[in-house]
Amino acid sequence: MNLRTLAPVWLALVCACAHGEPREVAPWQWEGVERIVAVGDLHGDYEQYMKVLRSAGLVNARGKWTGGETHLVQTGDVPDRGPDTRRIIDHLADLKEQAERKGGRVHTLIGNHEAMNSYGDVRYVHPGEFEAFRGRDSKRLQQLQWEHYLSRLKQVRPEAFLTMDLDKHRAEWERKVPLGWVEHRLAWAPEGEYGQWVLSNPVIVRVNDTLFLHGGIGPAYCHLGIEEINRRAHAELRAYDPETRGVIDDEHGPLWYRGLATENEATFGPVLAQILERYGASRIVVGHTPTGGVVWPRFNGRVVVNDTGIAAYYGGHDAYLEIRPDGVFAGYGELKLPLPRGEVERLDYLRAVIELDPENGELKKLLSETQSPATGDEVQAGAETDEATGEPAVADHADAVSPGICQ
Structure with missing residues (x-):
């Protein structure tokens, strides 16, 4: 046996094990990923979508993948409110193939607006989205x-x-x-081109120790595992029943739940700890609840609210989340800020973001509320009226401190 020949091979294996090769350890669960970039709600704004990807170093000026082995997680709500949904989805599908050829991945998650388009709720579809499907027939x-x-x-x-x-x-x-309306509806049906795209995507993924989903996971659904949540969502989308609330349309479900963005951090902490333990995660990243332009950490960094309002409809903010072995960062254009964990550091961080956008009234309001928090329910700055109920988006406290809530 030639030990001199084997030495480089052995060293290569040691190096690979030390850094952890990216691998899918279970459906929708990855480990060993060196760099993760998470991008929030896009709402049909192609130009802003491309701007954020370029800022994160994921694409070049021609929109081609330059992210290497990075995992991009887009946490849902590509459609509605803007005209470019079809263009964004087509680009994401192409980008997914490009990334895989370079050892990276693109994870596109199902948000409530993907589900709504699939089961026929077109209240928020922009006229330009129908126009994009208009043809000679x-x-x-x-x-x-x-x-x-x-x-x-x-x-x-x-x-x-x-x-x-x-x-x-x-x-x-x-x-x-x-x-174009008829073509749009045919394309978004479960057997249509974009309906099939939705069904190819998960509701929830775990990459390393971070759980990603659109709305959030709370007491009502944390007893379900990742595979079961995704399985149920796909089954419900294939045979939608408006009379039965489930994963895709329950206001407490993973596409709609806002509790991680709105619950009181002091009182909800024990529930969050159980949820994180249930999924083997140290943090959860969500979109869905607009932050007004900031990548917003809550619960000492164990939750990151990442619907920064990328689309012009929500202010056109150039912001994304980046997770690396050396830390967690918020990207704002070419600037990266370490994501804080403590309360004092969070206030300093928010002030730094406001300096980048001094006319942003929503962030100033968030700063004021964070400095002097009210007791009881907290409502995130920029939080919408809930589209499922039409009521203000305030979190659910059901069994908030019950032990074993996720069993």
Whole structure:
């Protein structure tokens, strides 16, 4: 046996073990990843999406992957509110292939807006999203849809149909069902191109010791494992039942839950500890709840709220999260700031972010609230009215201190 020949091989193996080769240890669970970049809600804004990827060093000026072995995690809500959803998804699908050829990965998660588009809730679809599907056959498809609509109308409202001004009604209908609407709905159906894309994505992933999902995980669903949450979500999307609340549409479920972004940090801490232990994680990264432009750590860094408002609709903020062996960082354009853990450091960090955007009133409000927190429920600066219920987004306290809550 030639020990001199074996030595380089042995050294290479030692080096690989020391650094930990990236590997998928279970479905949607990765270990040994050296660099993770997390990007929050995009809401149909391609230019802002590309700007953030370039700032993070993941793509070049032509949009091609330059991230090497980096794992990019996009935490959902690509569609709605902006016109470029189709363009972003097509680019993400292409980028995923490019990254894998270089040893990296692109994880695109299901957010509540992906689910809504899949099961037919188009309240937040931007007109430009329908326009992106408009083609030479759109007029014919729209006419067929109109005829189908009239047929249904005759059945359910026969008396009203007889006295209806059809020309006026048609004009109103076309505002809701413009050219491209039919193609959009076919594409987002479970068997359609973008419906299939949604079904290829998970709701939740773990990369190293960080759990990523769109809304959050709370007492109502933390008894389920990663594989089971993803399995249920896919099953519900394939055969959606509006009468039964589940993973994809329950306000306490992982696509909608805001508790990690809004709960009182002092009182909810014990529950969070159980959730982290359940998933073998040291932190959870979520989107869904807008922060007004800051990558916002909560619970001493054990939660990171990362819906920074990238899209112009939410302010056009260039911000992302980066996790490396030497620390956790927030990227703002070309500047990177270490993500703080303690309360004093968090205030200093927020002041530094405000210096980058001194006219940002939402961040000034967040600073004021963080310096003088109210008792009881905390509501994150920039938090939306909950789209599932129409009520203010305040967290659920059910069984907040019960032991074994995630069993």
